Amino acid sequence: MFGNPEQMAQAMRQFADMLSAPQGSGPVNWDMAKNIARHSVAAEGDPSVMEGERRQIIEALSLADLWLNEATTLPSGVSNPQAWSRSEWIENTVPIWRKLCEPIAERMVETMGGALGGSGLPPEAQQMAGPLMGMLKQMGGMMVGQQIGQAIGSLAREVVGTTDIGLPLSDTAALLPGGIASFSEGLEVPSDEIRLYLALREAAHHRLFQHVPWLRSHLLGAVEEYARGITVDTSALEEQIRGLDINNPEAIQEALSGGNLLKPEETERQKAALARLETMLALVEGWVATVVDQAAQGKLPSAVALAETVRRRRATGGPAELTFGTLVGLELRPRRLREAAALWRALESERGVDGRDALWSHPDLMPTADDLDDPEAFVRGEQSWDISQLEAKPDDEGEGEGGKS
Known part of the structure; x- marks a missing residue:
């Protein structure tokens, strides 16, 4: 009657999490989402970071940061390098996932609340059924939280650090020994070279995110804006959950595990x-690839092979990244990595490292998608921008959020 006892127990735990969520805590039960993500990584083994591993990671990040001084004018963004388990990665990145997911989650939860019982009632009846409607919205939040928790848990099993998807998920530069081990499978490259190369990428990203003032809000704001404008297919969503028996944990568990619930x-x-957004992600990734290649030159014999491995990984994305794309509404992958890297290399050749990195001083100086089509024209183009005039714009803050990318 009750099917798999483990599934029954899991469904009941999720009910307890749902009912314990404080009122007004937002559309998603984030405690439940975080617990699901942590259980997901623990089920496949997530040992604590050993002291030897921690020391290796910290040393790699510190050395990589030192090498980057020769490749870029941007100062260090690594102040407290750390080594994390997958569970620690989840704990430390959830605040950013919450910021990214809640715009679309709010729409989903409202739709679910109506589909589960409130949309067909007259206003008077809806007022009388207020407590029930609140519970139904909690049910919707539980469903969305289940999906988000599963996606974050899947991502945690694939990432090697805090910057894999090109967004600033944490102010702390950190690498995951478990993620590095998974990345290294099948590669005939010494483990210390792999660790150092991935540390170079992590440290390079943090130089951008820590010292380009507009970049963090520009990227996260673009994702939020995209998610807020999404039109939810409410009819399909309502059809899938209409008639769901909230007293039947097995039925709810089946609905929660449906991968097509949120599209x-x-x-x-x-x-x-x-x-x-993809253009800006490509520019970030292209710059990181360029400075990492330069910093690794003559120091890491396998740098070229590792760069190609990372490039393929970023260009194709893994199953977890595709899953998360459903939740945020987009796949966080740059489409034009090679073109962006070629543009940054051409800029360095023409203007030097200082001239290349100076473009990060303002979003209006950044190349556009059209510039990626013809990087040589952009590099040789007349510099008509005056930074002091840009900074004096009365709507400068708005330009920083929505400027060219």
Whole structure:
């Protein structure tokens, strides 16, 4: 009657998490989402970081940061290097996932609340059924939290640090020994070279995120804006959960595990926003690849092979990244890595390291998607920008959020 006892127990735990969520805590039960993510990584083994591993990671990040001084004018962004288990990665990155997920999650939860019982009632009846409606919205939050928790847990099993997807998930530069071990499988490269190369990438990202003032809000704001504009296919969502018996934990568990529960629709406006965001992600990734290649030259014999491995990994994405794309509404992958890297190399050749890195001083100086089509024209183009004038714009803050990318 009750099916798999473990599934029954899991469903009951999720009910307890749902009912314990404080009122007004937002559309998603984040405690439950975090617990699901942690249980997901623990189920496949997530040992604590050993002291020897921690020391190796900290030394690699410190040495990598030193090497980067020769490749970029941006100062160090690594102040407290750390080694994390997958569970620690989840704990430390959830605040950013919450910021990214809640815009679309709020729409999903409202839709679920209506589909589970409130949309067909007259206003008077809805007022009388207020407590029940609140519980139904909690149910929707539990469903979305289940999906988010599963996706974050899957990502935690794939990442090697805090910057794998090109977004600033944490202010702390950290690498995961477990993630590095998974990344290293099948590679005939010494483990210390792999660790150092991945440390170079992590440290390079943090130089950008810590010392380019507009970049963090520009990237996260673009994802939020994209998610807020998504049109949810409410009819399909309502059809899938209509008639769900909230007294039947097995039925709820089956609904929660449905991978197609959350599939937002893209509008033309969102496709345009996605193209702009992908351009900026490509520029970040292209710059990181360029400075890492330069910093590793003559020091890491396998740097070229490792760069190609990372490039393929970033270009294709893993199953977890695709899963998370459903939740945020987009796949956080740069589409034009090679073009962006070629542009940064051309800039360095023409203007030097100082001239290359100076573009990060303001978002309006950044190349556009059209510039990636013809990097030589961008590099040789007339510099008509005056930084002092840009900084004096009265709507400068707004430009920083929505400027060219």
